[in-house]
Amino acid sequence: MPDDSLETRTSLAPFHPPTDTDRDIPSDIPHAAVIETKPDPLPAAVSTTPLPQLILVTLLTGVAGGIGGMGLALLLHFIQHIAYGYSLHAVISDENFLAGVTAAPPWRRFLVLLGAGLIAGFGWWAMHRFGRPLVSIKKAVTEGAPPMPMGTTIAHALLQIVTVALGSPLGREVAPREIGAVLAGWCCRRLGLTVEDTRLMVACGAGAGLAAVYNVPLSGAVFVLEVLLMTVRPRVVIVALATSVIGTVIAWIGLGTDWQYQFPHYPVSTGLMVWACLMGPVAGVAGLFYSELTAWARSRAPKNARIIVTTLAAFALVGLLTAWLPQLPGNGKGPIQLALSGAEGPGSAVLMLAVKLVAVIACLLAGAEGGLLTPGLAIGSLLSVPLGEVWNAAFQTGIPLGAFVIVGATAFLAVSMRMPVTAILLLMEFTRAGQDFLIPMIAATAGAMAVREGLARNPRGLMGRIGGCLFSRTMLNNAGMTQIKTLPQVKQL
Numbered sequence: 001m002p003d004d005s006l007e008t009r010t011s012l013a014p015f016h017p018p019t020d021t022d023r024d025i026p027s028d029i030p031h032a033a034v035i036e037t038k039p040d041p042l043p044a045a046v047s048t049t050p051l052p053q054l055i056l057v058t059l060l061t062g063v064a065g066g067i068g069g070m071g072l073a074l075l076l077h078f079i080q081h082i083a084y085g086y087s088l089h090a091v092i093s094d095e096n097f098l099a100g101v102t103a104a105p106p107w108r109r110f111l112v113l114l115g116a117g118l119i120a121g122f123g124w125w126a127m128h129r130f131g132r133p134l135v136s137i138k139k140a141v142t143e144g145a146p147p148m149p150m151g152t153t154i155a156h157a158l159l160q161i162v163t164v165a166l167g168s169p170l171g172r173e174v175a176p177r178e179i180g181a182v183l184a185g186w187c188c189r190r191l192g193l194t195v196e197d198t199r200l201m202v203a204c205g206a207g208a209g210l211a212a213v214y215n216v217p218l219s220g221a222v223f224v225l226e227v228l229l230m231t232v233r234p235r236v237v238i239v240a241l242a243t244s245v246i247g248t249v250i251a252w253i254g255l256g257t258d259w260q261y262q263f264p265h266y267p268v269s270t271g272l273m274v275w276a277c278l279m280g281p282v283a284g285v286a287g288l289f290y291s292e293l294t295a296w297a298r299s300r301a302p303k304n305a306r307i308i309v310t311t312l313a314a315f316a317l318v319g320l321l322t323a324w325l326p327q328l329p330g331n332g333k334g335p336i337q338l339a340l341s342g343a344e345g346p347g348s349a350v351l352m353l354a355v356k357l358v359a360v361i362a363c364l365l366a367g368a369e370g371g372l373l374t375p376g377l378a379i380g381s382l383l384s385v386p387l388g389e390v391w392n393a394a395f396q397t398g399i400p401l402g403a404f405v406i407v408g409a410t411a412f413l414a415v416s417m418r419m420p421v422t423a424i425l426l427l428m429e430f431t432r433a434g435q436d437f438l439i440p441m442i443a444a445t446a447g448a449m450a451v452r453e454g455l456a457r458n459p460r461g462l463m464g465r466i467g468g469c470l471f472s473r474t475m476l477n478n479a480g481m482t483q484i485k486t487l488p489q490v491k492q493l
Contacts, residue, residue, distance in 0.1 A: 048194050048196075048197075049193050049194055049197045053191060053192075053193070054193075054197065054239075056191070057184075057187055057188060057191055057193060057197075057201055058201070058204075058239050058242050058243060058246075059246065060184075060187045061180070061183075061184040061187065061201050061204055061205045061208060061243045061246075062204075062208050062242060062243040062244070062245070062246025062247045062250070063246060063247075063250055064179075064180060064183035064184060064187065064205060064208070065176070065179075065180030065183070065184070065204075065205050065206075065207070065208025065209040065211070065212055065243060065244075065246075065247035065250075066208060066212045066246060066247035066248065066249065066250025066251045067250055068176055068179035068180050068183060068209055068212070069176035069179070069180065069208070069209045069210070069211070069212025069213035069247060069251050070212055070213075070250060070251040070253065070254045070255055071179075071254075072157065072158075072161050072172070072175050072176050072179065072213065073176075073212075073213050073251070073254075073255055074091055074092075074254055074255070075158075075161055075162075075165070076161050076164065076165045076172060077091050077092060077165075078091050078165075079161075079162060079165035079166065080097055080100065080165045080166075081093075081100070083112045083115075083165065083166050083167075084097075084100045084101050084103075084104045084108065084109075084112065085100075085103075085104060085108070086099070086100030086103060086104070087100065092254075092255065092256065096333075096334070096337075097330055097333065097334060098326070098327060098330075098333075098334030098337070098338075101167075101322070101326045101329055101330070101334075102326040104326075106322075106323035106324075107323070109167070109319060109322045109323050109326065109329065110316075110319040110320060110322065110323050111319070112166050112167055112319070112329075113166065113167045113315045113316065113318050113319030113322055113329065114312070114315060114316055114319055115166060116162075116163050116166035116167055116168055116315050117311050117312040117313070117314065117315025117316060117319075118312060119159070119162060119163060119166070120159065120163045120168070120311040120315065120366075120367075120368050121307055121308035121309070121310070121311035121312050121367075122308055123155075123159045123162075123163075124159060124307055124311070124367060124368070124369060125304070125305055125307050125308050127152060127155055127156060127159070128303045128304070128307070129305075131149070131151065131152040131155060132149040132151070132152045133149070133152075134148075134149070134152055134153065134156060135147065135148045135149065135153075137177060137178065137181045137202065137203070137206050137228065138228075140181060140185060140199070140202045141199045141202055141203045141228055141229065142199075143195075144195060145185070145195045145198045145199045145202065147185055147189065148178070148181060148182040148185055148202075150182055150186060153178050153179075153181075153182040154179065154182070156175075156178060156369065157174075157175035157176070157178045157179050158175070159369065160172060160174060160175040160369055160370050160371075161175050163368060163370065164330065164331055164370055166329075167315075167318065167319075167322060167328075167329030167330060168315070168318075168329075168330075168331075168363060168368060168370055169318060169328065169329065169330070169331070169332070169356060169359040169360050169363055169375060170331065170360065170363055170364070170368060170369070170370025170371060170372070170375060171331045171332075171370050171371025171372055171373050171374040171375050172213070172331055172370065172371060172374070173210060173213065173214070173371040173373045173374065174369075174370065174371040175371075176209035176210060176212060176213040177206040177207075177209045177210050178206070178209070179209055180205035180206050180207070180208045180209025180210075180212075180247070181202045181203070181205045181206040181209070182205075183205060184201045184202050184204065184205025184206075184208075185198060185201070185202045185205070187201070188201050188202070199229075200229070200236060200239060201239075201243075203224045203228040203229050203240075204224055204239050204240050204243040204244075205243065206223075206224070206228065207220040207221055207223050207224035207228070207240055207243060207244050207247075208220060208243040208244050208246065208247030208248075209247065210223055210244075211244040211245075211247045211248045211251075212247040212248055212250065212251035212255075213251065213255075214260055214426075214429075214430070215248060215251065215252075215255070215257065215258070215259055215260065215429070216248070216425070216426060216429040216430065217241075217244045217245045217247075217248040217429075218241075218244070218425055218429060219422055219425040219426045219429050220240075220243075220244035220247065220248070221237075221240040221241045221243075221244040221245075222240075222421055222422050222425055223419065223422045224236075224240040224244075225237065225240055226419055226421050226422050227418075227419050227422060259429065259430060259431065259432050260333070260430040260431070261333075261336060261337050261340050261430050261431045262337065262340070262341060262431075263340050263341075263402065263406065263431035263432065263433050264341060264342070264400070264402060265434065266399075266400045266402055266403040266437075267403075267436075268403070268434075268436040268437060268439065268440060269397070269399060271391070271395065271397035271399055272397075272399050272403055272404070272407065272440050273439065273440050273443065275388070275391050275399070275404065275407070275440075276407045276411075276440035276441070276443045276444040276447075277443050277444070277447060279384070279387065279404075279407065279408050279411060279444050279447075280411050280443065280444040280445065280446065280447020280448045280450070280451070281447050281448065281450075281451045282387065283380065283383075283408055283411035283412040283414075283415060283444060283447075283448040284411070284415050284447065284448035284449065284450065284451030284452045284455075285451060285455070286380075286383060286412060286415075287376075287380070287411070287412045287413070287414070287415025287416040287448060287452065288415055288416075288451075288452050288455055290357075290376060290379060290412075290416045291415070291416045291417075291418075293357075293361060294360065294361070294364055294372055297361045297364035297365045298364050300365055301364060301365060301366065301367040301368075302366075302367050303367065307366070307367035310365070310366035310367055311363070311366040311367055311368055313366065314362040314363045314365070314366035314368065315363070315366075315368075317359075317362055318359045318362070318363065321355055321358075321359065325351075325352065325355060327352055328352070328355055328356065328359060331370075331371070331374040331375055331378070332356060332374050332375050332377065332378025332379075333374060333378075335352050335356070335378050335381065335382060336374070336377055336378050336381045336409070339381040339382060339384070339385055339401070339402065339405045339409075340381065340402045340405050340406060340431065341402055342400050342401045342402040344381075344382070344385050344401070345385070346385050346386040346389040349382045349383075349385035349386055350382075350386055352382050353379060353382035353383055356375065356378055356379060356382065357379060360372075360375050360379075372416070372417070373413070373417060376412065376413050376416040376417060377409050377412075377413050379412065380408055380409035380410075380411070380412025380413055380416070381405045381408070381409040383408060383412065384401075384404045384405045384407070384408030384409060384412075385401055385404070385405060387404065387408065388401050388403075388404025388405070388408070389401065391404070403437075406427055406431060406433060406437060406441065407437070407440045407441055407444050408444065409427065410423050410424055410427045410441045410444060410445055411423075411441075411444035411445045411447070411448035412448070413426070413427070414445045414448055414449060415448045415449060415451075415452045420445050420446075420449050423445065424438070424441050424442060424445055427441065428441075
């Protein structure tokens with residue numbers, strides 16, 4: 001889940017259950033409507049940190065985020081190559097993960113996933129049992145800026161990278177954000193920055209890590225502004241942009257300047273625009289369902305020794321499925337690329353959509369950790385393929401399936417991660433699509449977010465009844481989404 005806070009609402013909004021990393025919400029509150037309080041945006045207060053010191057920490061934060069993101073990405077590629085036996089001569093090569101997994105025999109895929117389950121189970125059990133309680137990025141940017149424990153945070157990030165490299169269906173994007181944030185916080189405290197500026201730098205460190213690992217400097221900065229700090233104050237904008245750019249440029253040293261996905265030059269037509277307007281509400285409902293389902297799964301995950309058994313079972317299941325479907329392991333980058341290039345047919349897309357969702361939920365239920373950004377992007381992409389094919393068949397429009405994918409995936413990601421502006425910019429920087437695609441992407445995202453807000457704000461109306469059909473009372477109660485949830489107010493910087 002993203003390290004963000006939601007605006008005040010009474011809704012079906014995802015409930016984030018109390019864990020060792022976030023004890024802000026009492027667990028004994030009687031069932032009632034969900035009430036979430038959005039932290040106050042950062043004000044235009046003047047920093048009390050001397051300007052030279054602030055500039056120094058900005059540089060250090062960007063460099064730390066860049067080195068951390070680059071190091072984690074290189075580690076991920078190295079483990080992937082060793083585990084599946086491809087491109088052993090180079091850490092960064094032209095042979096991608098999907099090709100390497102496909103070339104590996106089925107027995108090897110299964111054994112690698114089984115090993116991932118053992119590492120995940122024992123690793124996270126040991127971390128929960130012996131490590132200091134984690135402090136999430138979301139909590140680290142609240143009032144008081146509680147420090148993120150260095151050892152536990154690094155272990156948490158490394159476990160995510162190792163398991164994703166071995167084939168976990170979860171995402172890797174949380175790990176570089178955590179490394180960037182924890183290093184930024186450490187620098188701030190060593191150099192004596194104020195609490196307010198420490199919060200700013202922790203958020204910017206997370207953005208720099210995200211920017212570095214994906215080569216998305218603008219998205220990394222906007223993630224800080226939209227999701228973590230919720231402000232566009234000039235001082236914050238300048239620092240966020242500077243750290244994200246520095247982190248990205250540092251990562252170029254080891255990762256190169258290529259973008260994440262190859263996207264053909266597709267035209268934007270009237271038919272695509274109409275489909276985007278219709279796809280928005282569909283993506284809104286589907287994205288909300290995905291968000292609720294993953295929140296429910298995480299709320300049921302064990303933290304004790306039982307996690308060793310559950311993760312082993314979940315990864316064994318993923319391993320069996322991987323022996324049949326080599327597109328399944330990993331965060332979902334392979335299926336996304338196939339969908340964007342038009343190489344994913346509607347039948348295989350539906351199959352992969354179902355299997356990917358099962359794998360993600362199974363691993364979350366088992367207690368595995370990881371991001372949901374790329375898995376959500378994969379599910380949104382796979383959902384768009386059959387819906388686009390139906391549109392083409394019904395109206396004989398002949399629109400390339402990849403054009404449907406980038407539009408639908410953007411809207412789905414915006415809702416599932418609750419970051420519409422960041423989602424649009426991410427897809428643009430991921431693919432380097434032409435700016436003409438901004439129009440259908442914005443249209444679909446606006447429709448998706450409108451439906452999400454309608455379901456959230458009007459639980460007794462038509463949309464609320466739709467939501468009630470999608471999210472059964474059992475799921476809502478199990479997820480704890482009927483509790484009153486009040487996030488702590490964040491003191492403005």
